[in-house]
Amino acid sequence: MIKIAPSILAADFANLGHDIKRIDEAGCDYVHIDVMDGSFVPNISFGVPIIKSIREYTDKVFDVHLMIDEPSRYIKDFKEAGADIITVHAEACKHLHSTISLIKSYGLKAAVSLNPATSISALEYIIDELDMVLVMSVNPGFGGQKFIESSLHKISAIKDVICGRGFKCDIQVDGGISLDNVKQVVNAGANVIVAGSAIYNSEDINSTIKAFREVCEN
Numbered sequence: 001m002i003k004i005a006p007s008i009l010a011a012d013f014a015n016l017g018h019d020i021k022r023i024d025e026a027g028c029d030y031v032h033i034d035v036m037d038g039s040f041v042p043n044i045s046f047g048v049p050i051i052k053s054i055r056e057y058t059d060k061v062f063d064v065h066l067m068i069d070e071p072s073r074y075i076k077d078f079k080e081a082g083a084d085i086i087t088v089h090a091e092a093c094k095h096l097h098s099t100i101s102l103i104k105s106y107g108l109k110a111a112v113s114l115n116p117a118t119s120i121s122a123l124e125y126i127i128d129e130l131d132m133v134l135v136m137s138v139n140p141g142f143g144g145q146k147f148i149e150s151s152l153h154k155i156s157a158i159k160d161v162i163c164g165r166g167f168k169c170d171i172q173v174d175g176g177i178s179l180d181n182v183k184q185v186v187n188a189g190a191n192v193i194v195a196g197s198a199i200y201n202s203e204d205i206n207s208t209i210k211a212f213r214e215v216c217e218n
């Protein structure tokens with residue numbers, strides 16, 4: 001089952017509640033929320049208070065992607081703000097295993113993200129604990145970048161590990177996804193699709209989300 005997760009990084013921040021309602025009514029599965037700290041990534045987006053204030057606009061799953069250094073410092077705050085899934089970067093955690101345990105201790109789903117240049121070997125001793133792996137198909141920090149082709153091989157390699165070990169774990173892909181390349185990432189093994197500009201910059205969000213689902217599932 002494919003899940004569509006529009007990234008609100010591409011939404012109109014002055015009308016965030018309204019823009020979340022639009023993707024909710026269009027039938028998205030997750031609301032993908034990109035938190036950036038200006039240190040782990042060269043950009044600052046928003047944090048806990050904004051997430052808390054948009055929580056009332058939808059019941060959809062809040063899929064919070066933390067592009068921040070040492071995220072363990074803030075897991076409790078993001079849980080209280082309304083996160084359902086928390087993704088941390090392998091590159092940003094000194095103690096990845098304990099950060100994942102902390103996320104799970106709050107009853108949240110836990111995911112690890114890998115930057116484009118990070119090997120899947122970083123997942124070797126943690127993947128069995130995860131609900132999801134996030135493959136970054138652009139360098140994190142900005143929306144609207146070009147999809148990095150080597151991500152396809154990375155997705156397939158992760159899929160092989162998951163199938164080989166025989167457990168359940170979603171594979172999310174994020175960055176440069178459009179209606180033109182989404183089928184390739186699904187064929188490679190991804191089942192959670194993040195798209196920011198392809199959805200929010202489209203003329204009709206409703207039909208674009210439906211088109212994403214149709215392309216992925218057929």
Ligand SMILES: O=C(CO)[C@@H](O)[C@H](O)COP(=O)(O)O
Nearest residue numbers: 140141142143144176196197
């Ligand atoms: O995390 C990020 C960027 O760091 C992504 O979620 C982007 O926001 C996706 O945007 P598009 O590439 O789809 O415009």
